[in-house]
Amino acid sequence: MSQNQGNFLEDFSPNQVYQHAIPRTISDGDVSLYLALVGNRNPLYCSILTANNIGLNAAPIDDMLLFHIAFGRTVNDISLNAVANLGYANIQFKRNAYVGDTIRSESQVIGVKENSNKSTGVVYVRSTTFNQDDEEILSWIRWVMVPKRNNDSKINELIPNDLPEISDLSQIHRHDVSYANFNSIDTGSDLLFEDYDIGQVINHSSGMTIDETDHTLATKLYQNNAKLHFDAYMMKSTPFKRRLIYGGHIISLCRSLSFEGLENALQVVGVNSGVHSNPTFAGDTIYTRTEIIDKFEHGNFSGAGVLRLRQLGIKNTPSALIENITSEKNGKKIYDPSIVLDIDYFVVIPKRK
Template identity: 45%
Template sequence: MAHLEVPKGNFFEDFTVGQNFQHGVPRTISEADATLYLALTGSRFPLNCAFTVAQSCGFNTAPLDNFLVFHVAFGKTVNDISLNAIANLGYAEVKFEHACFAGDTLSVSSKVIGLKENSNGKSGIVYVHSIAINQFDQVVVSWKRWVMVAKADPEANQTETVIPAYDTSVSPEQLHIPEELSFKNWQPHFSDNQLKLDDLSIGDVIFHRDGMTINDSDHSLATRLYQNNARVHFDQHMMNDRPNPHRLVYGGHIISMCRALSYNGLGNIAWPCAINAGTHANPSFAGDTIYCQSEILDLMALEDREDLGLVRVKMLGIKNNTPDNMDSMFVEKDGKRRHHSDVVLDLDYWAFMIR
């Protein structure tokens, strides 16, 4: 009887710049997936909750939440890119290019665009550019990200350092809005009569007040929903040998929690269309309570559109603390400006907002 090996995922020394992956297991997203996503996050954005609202806005049915689509697409990349990850570090140039609906099937590919070995020799940073397409070969979402990946052999030959260039923000000209989307028939009560674009000013800060405590079952089930099989989220036996012996909450779940919390104040942000930059500043664990604060970075009117405009938001996720008790979201450490230890997410995104 032979003992056959199963795939162990790629370690840092297995990657090369220019390497391409066609990720396995295309995924058809169902209405059940969308319902479970709402149950796990409590998201209340009406365009994703009610067929009647979606139809009044020009769709035939409710579109899937763009962050659900992103997490499912992201999950496809894990087996090849981040199965042996220590931490997912950040994002850039995330672009939502086509609306996605229940019944659509996503297929995902990635290209390695950069590598950098860490000074400890035990791990390195892998930079990838990933693209998800639907069954019509339309790009649904694309993104760049960087992830810290362990080395299988600390003595493995060093890899040439290549740090890729990427835009610090997505230009407004690159943003996509579904052609059929219109808010001319929008009723204010759909979103609890919340603030509209014209009520905001650049520099406004909104603390969304509601908090959400992470249960082990919530973050585990959410991450399984996305078929993200990175061991740091599930394997407690493995984590027992780590300096911090707790399973990490998938950073995407924190993004969705903060997006859901931001409804209280920004419920008229109807269509997130790009992430300019995203940082998982500190880890989160089951038992943490997450709060959210948003700062308005930019506002733009759209030519020939009186029903909606464009807003740029800096969304911060904070664990076990609130802005009321914090002097700053940043601290000076070793001569560098760093996130406060209670800040777990710093996400800069563009969205279309009802006027």
């Protein structure tokens, strides 16, 4: 009987398409467990009344929970053997998802590059997630480092040179939402779109220490079976010597920790770029810092504006104490060892009436 060993670098070819197995119906249990694991206090995702006030019949699925479950569909084909998930581009949260929706994902290989060590390489994929009505609800680009099965194998290389720098918000469907009817009493903060300035930096004061059980349960919740998150015996023989925490869990923790100061940033609608700049392990404490790098209005979001945020995930150092995010070494930008996430994304936030 054959066993699924996952794909290695030489198994990927440009334009290859994967129809990923294991569709998933999202349940109330998924929502509750995610809330317990990351502590997000955004009322839109846990209060039907808050959702009703802005015109929705039910509370939508947390944007990042949706992404993680959708991402989990792709792991068995794309990154089961990953050395590391390196980054993201153009994540588009095109439609809301709800409890009871069944989602499936597919991916197209858009690039393959062999590394100079001849033992690993990078695979670039564009993934798309659909609901039970075959509506496209989410799409993203990511690149992942994958080992070769045989160092002598020849790789069919194609290096993508047209990765989008900005998520296209014209593809985001929120026409059924009236953010103008949002009641800020639900968040306990009256800070709205007009109260934020470009260049403003928020050092969110709270930190969260990651337990082994937290990140293990979270990654199982998403059915992300990448070996580096679970196989402690295998990881002993790597330079890390221990299991790595799924980078998406860090994104969720930073989003949750940033509620303080961004209480009314209701929905993530697009991610422009994201880099997992250093590894995270159980026992690390995560802090976060957010910079407002742009703000504007967009016709797809009635009664709301858009903030563009650069958010840093920082381990074991309160964000207010970080002075230099990067430094130069041999002509290359190197992240400070405490910086574990650098992500650039759009949020929708209500405007004053």
